[in-house]
Amino acid sequence: MDYAAVVIVEVFYGISVLVLISAGLAVVFGMMRVINLAHGEFITLGGYAAITAHSLGVPIFISTLIVAPIVVAIFGLVVERLIVRFLYGRLINTMLATWGLSLLMIGGMTMIFGNTTTGIPTPISGFTLGRYQMSGYNLFVIFMAIVTVIIIYGVLKTTRAGLIARGAMQNPEMANAFGYNTSRIYMLTFTAGAALSGLAGGVMAPLVGLNPASGANYIAKAFITVISGGTSVVSGLLSSATLFGSVSQIVTFISTSVVGEIALLIAAVILLRLLPTGITGRFLKGRV
């Protein structure tokens, strides 16, 4: 019974991690059809921002939940203005340019922070469940994933800004004709996506040893989650994260964590082969 509870929490934890690390990319890809290959480095940057802020004496929850998103959002804003905005509508070129950006950021972070692994302690202590030791922070990650999804859904579905953003993505010319500055909307959407990546980096920072190249650990998972989800931001993200999170965590329980990750990647290859437009391209069409 305890074991079942542990497994269920772990599966939810796996899903939540996927949701968190994919949310920023889902907003940027789902809304703007921009693939940001530097997404993993955005997350890493968020982690570094949180660690640096923490080492300067900022309380841990402020540095992970507030400093990290803000720093990455500002960085994303600069990137959008300098690079991405010239490449809208040119999918492949955006991918290539952001891949360059990703290398640039890895190099930059190596020069600034050094090629070493750093981390911060987990702020929430563990507890025991029957015979098993559980990590309290894992529950916090699950909570943060739920909050993130609610925020994205709420903003897109219920606020005026979300409405305008969705309209501008569906028909930029019409939005322009109504007097909305689409260039500014794109800019803000990209910045919001970057902020979500930064949040993911901050929340994940206590869980992982951070080094300049750790973006590669996130990028593949984030990508396949988003691509397999399809273009609907929230429902796509949730459905594919649930699928892949369960697959990888269950295989991890049976075998090792590396095999779990490989299973996740293989599941994605098979899924995309069967549903080339993603889950929401086939089912749940037209949802947010």
Added chain:
Amino acid sequence: MALLPLGVDTFTLTVLCIYALLGLSLGFIWGFGGILCFGQAAFFGLGAYAYAIAAINFGTPWAPFFIAIIFPALIAAVFGGMLFFGRLNDVYLAVLTLVFTLILYKFMNVTAGENYIIGKARLGGYNGIPGFETLSLPWDPSEYIYGDSLFYFSLSLLLLVFLGLRWLLKSPFGRVMIGVRENELRAELMGYDVRLIKTAVFAIGGGVAGLAGCLYANWAEIVTPNLFSLGQSAEVIIWVIVGGAGTLFGPILGAAIMGYMKFLLGQQSLIDNTLVMGAVLVLAVLLLPRGIFPVIADRFTRKTGRERTTRSRSSRKRPTRKRHRRREGSNEQ
């Protein structure tokens, strides 16, 4: 050596040749087949591993040499076939090839245990496989091909592959292949099996990358999982972009320039190598999306009035060059 003033010895020149070969493989499938593979390093690594494993098992170098070409080509055919017969393109193709590379990278990194043995070869995980038989003269196994002779061997193979691919592009298959790149639907309506053609192109690219990997294994005398790393895949793409997709010579030039730059950058520790590579890629995409070689070739063409690039030659029947250029732009997007 004539190039000694540049501070390069044949040891470095050999690896530049190998890079050029790898760049050529991506330049071929991307520039002429219209298939953007983000994981060309996968086939490079597979070639290197196939050579190392086969060489340890057989003890002779030449059967492994051919295995190192055929095995990646086969894998490319199977994997490519799965993608193309599923009608995946653009982003999905790019992401799946990337994922494919990552799977191999992750897998090879955990193969350290006793369980991961192919024949007599231990896969070695993070440490890779050292100590396999390297290439030697077929008629005299005690004469190893290394140093200068490995360079000449690589250079001649590069030349051979370059000429082979040029010939292929001029053959009926090559014309169809370019036709598919230009307009997939039209080629299909004319009765060509686009899926099969793309798979074949992908397999050829995989074979060439495998050959490059085999030479790399002989040059480095060790194979490690880093051959499959994302950085390696990115570098190939940078070479092709910098040199110019859509030409065969461009990727070679790009690989040589960027390989040489990496060599120079490796001699100082002020600026991180990766940072420069990234900056080059960003700038190339923003400012020079067609690459260096087509721009130079165009200059030259305008002066002499001759058509120089293979790409413009392939479309000589187009009414005007201007229209051709515009279509090219829309294809790259």
